[in-house]
Amino acid sequence: MDITERARLIRSGDRRALARAITLVESARPDHRDEALALLSALREPRREALRIGLSGTPGVGKSTFIEAFGLMLTGQGLKVAVLAVDPSSARSGGSILGDKTRMERLSRDPDAFIRPSPSQSQLGGVARRTREAVALCEAAGFDVVLIETVGVGQSETVVAQLSDLFLLLLAPAGGDELQGVKRGIMEMADLILVNKADGDLKPAALRTVADYAGALQLLRHRPQDPPGFPKAMPVSALESAGLAKAWEEMQALTAWRKAQGQWDRARADQARHWFEEEVRQGLLAALAREPQKGLMAGLGDRVACGDLAPEAAAAEMLRLLGRT
Amino acid sequence: MDITERARLIRSGDRRALARAITLVESARPDHRDEALALLSALREPRREALRIGLSGTPGVGKSTFIEAFGLMLTGQGLKVAVLAVDPSSARSGGSILGDKTRMERLSRDPDAFIRPSPSQSQLGGVARRTREAVALCEAAGFDVVLIETVGVGQSETVVAQLSDLFLLLLAPAGGDELQGVKRGIMEMADLILVNKADGDLKPAALRTVADYAGALQLLRHRPQDPPGFPKAMPVSALESAGLAKAWEEMQALTAWRKAQGQWDRARADQARHWFEEEVRQGLLAALAREPQKGLMAGLGDRVACGDLAPEAAAAEMLRLLGRT
Incomplete structure (x- = not known):
């Protein structure tokens, strides 16, 4: 064809x-x-654009349940929803958390939803490109919302944030008043912090956790892409589908503000430039693994390994051979 | 001159x-x-070789006190000791933990010791090259031992391990039986785990921590570079200079075994090859920031940012211009 x-x-x-x-x-x-x-x-x-939502959260926080409940709410409003996963660790762990679609049984049967499990591949550069292109395909296919999920290993949140219009951080209620060891860098990426499991016995703990994070978010420096009141912390219950409509309203308000302020287009332009530059970097490095560069690298590498040449000197020679000095 | x-x-x-x-x-x-x-x-x-010892440990573990006590013990044995720091975070924090030499007052006054504070620079690639070359200079200057310290931020342990013949992990006594959240990857790099503060009230806790780590180390898979019994966990007290001679004996035994087995030369050869390859990669990427590449990148980047070109297509064009596809 x-x-x-x-x-x-x-x-x-x-x-x-x-x-x-x-x-x-x-x-x-x-x-x-x-x-x-x-x-x-x-x-x-002709260009079609979806709302790209990045989602991160540690295992056990109820991410699959959240995606299912949130996705069903969106399809219930007549929206088409695609779910993609970024999981650089899947090569090691033997499969993505999305590998088992049965964990989102109802959403995966929904004709307005499309769930794509993460393939196993360990290289983050490859993961980023593949996910970015899958997002573009989903946009062309007419999806209104593309949820990009990360398992939160190593650099994957940064990759997802650079692929998304909005970034959600999903957390569980904390036992005490500690902030669950969420890295400051991850918190700084979040547009909305959603504390899940705000139901049953855990509800008071969830509300306390929301208050703790709301306090912590106020200490972060203001970002130009944020209207007053953002980033925001909110309770949700994926189990009871509670708080999801409110969270979606906040996402839409944030989106509308950013579009009106030009922040939306600016962010997409910056992301496109970032991925172009990243792709060039990956391409340059990948060329070293192909002939004739590969042979030159191996030959000089052998001379370095046996002590015949210093690493710096050999590198200078290689760059000269590549015409890059 | x-x-x-x-x-x-x-x-x-x-x-x-x-x-x-x-x-x-x-x-x-x-x-x-x-x-x-x-x-x-x-x-x-003519080649001069020092014993390169990498040292990592979280802040508060007493690293400066350890380096001072350990360094003084070595100079007391007639050895010349250099101390270098790898601190990719110093650009942010405004200075290395070694920036204040007064924290190692006695060692810094010792004529057989040389302490070099870490300069502020944020790029890890640059940090690695600079430290590698500083190590080479110290070796040429006739130092017997070069201690390379890392503050343990991000990837810096990996960099230090690739610069070192031996890798020490310095830990504090743990409160309970938890393993202080030491990342598995860091533990797998260690040749010796030294639990500091094995003195006074903390001694029982330190001995328990040593036992916990000894158990954890037995669960790691055997590495070809290890003689039986290694990697090893031991208690030390930098404050009382206790256990340091024993730790030094273990380092010497490990060194002798690796030299006899050819592991020593193999590791240095692998490291030299690694740094050569890394230097080529850094050099290729650095060339993108210089003219004429910089201008080409900016021009294509602008077209990507305004939506005129897809990131992939622009990258393919750039790589074609560089003669790299």
Whole structure:
């Protein structure tokens, strides 16, 4: 099937065509890569834009339950929702938390939802590109909201934040008044902190945790992309679908403000530039693993290893051979 | 002064010449860089080798006190000791923990010791190169032991482990039986875990912590570079200078075993190759920030930011212009 026909099918909402296209952008084969670039290019215009929501949270916080409840609420409002996962650790752990779709059984059966488990791959650079391209495919397929989930290992939150319009941090009620060891850098990325499990016995603890985080958020320096009152901490209960509508209202208010202020377009432009630069960096480094560079690297590396050349001197020689000094 | 004379002074043990040479390798100026490479090259032969000891530990564990006590013990045995710091965070925090030499007052006055505070610079790639070259300078200056300290922020332990022959992890006695949240990856790098403050009231807790870590170390998979019984956990008291001689004996035994098994040379060869490859990668990326690449990147970046080009397509074009696809 030619590229134009595949692009038409994806645009028309054909789910199998979308799933196949995502498999294509995930492939490492050079011929697949060329095909993927041609397909993405064919899908670029006319432009369709989804709201990209990044979501992070430690395991056990009820992320799958939250995504299911939040996703169903959105599809209930007539919106089309795609869920993607960024999981650089899946190569090690043997599968994404989304690998088992049965954890979002109702959402995965919803005709207005599309759930894509994370493939196993360990390299974060590859994960970022693949996810970015999957987001673009979902946007072309007409989804209104793309949820990008991260398991929160290493740098993956940063990657997801650079792919998202909004960043949600999902937390569990804390035992005491400690802030669950959430790294300051992660907290600084959040637009909304949602404290889940605000139901039953845990409700008082959840409300206390919200208050703690609300206090902590006030200590952060003001970000130009925030209207007054943001970032914000709120309680939700994925189990009882409580607080989700309110959270969605906040996301829409934040989105509207950012669009009106030009922050929205600015952020997307900055992200696109960031990914272009990152792609060039990855491409330059990847070339070192191909001939003839690979052979030159190995030869100089051997001379360094046996003490014949200093690392600095060998590197200077290699860069000279590459015409890069 | 010409390079040959400066090299001669450094080799003769002139401390001011050494300090100036370290300042030179720390400089980002291109002309200084050329000078630094020439000086390092002049100092390469005849080869002098120090024992390079990496040291990591969270703040508050008594690292400065340990380095002072351990360093004084070594100089007391007639050894010359250099102390370097790797602190990628110092740009943020406004100074290394070694910035204040008064924290190692006695060692800094010892004629057989040389303490070099960490300069402020935030880029880890630069930190690694600078420290690696400072180590080479200290070796040429005839130091027997080079202690490389890290504050343990982000990736700095990995950098220090790749610069060291031995890696020490310094810990404080734990309150309960928890393992102080030491990341598994850091524990896997350690050759010796030293539990400090094994004195006074804390002694029982320190001994319990040693036992806990000894147990945890047994669960790690065997590494080819380890003789039976290693890695090992031991109590020390920097305050009372207790356990330091025993720790030093273990380091010497480990060193002797690795040298006899060829592990020592292999590790140094692997490290040299690693730093050569890393230096090439850094050099390739650095070239993007110089003209004409910088202008090309900015031009394509602008087209990506305004939506005229996709990040992937622009990156492919840039790599084509660089002759790298």
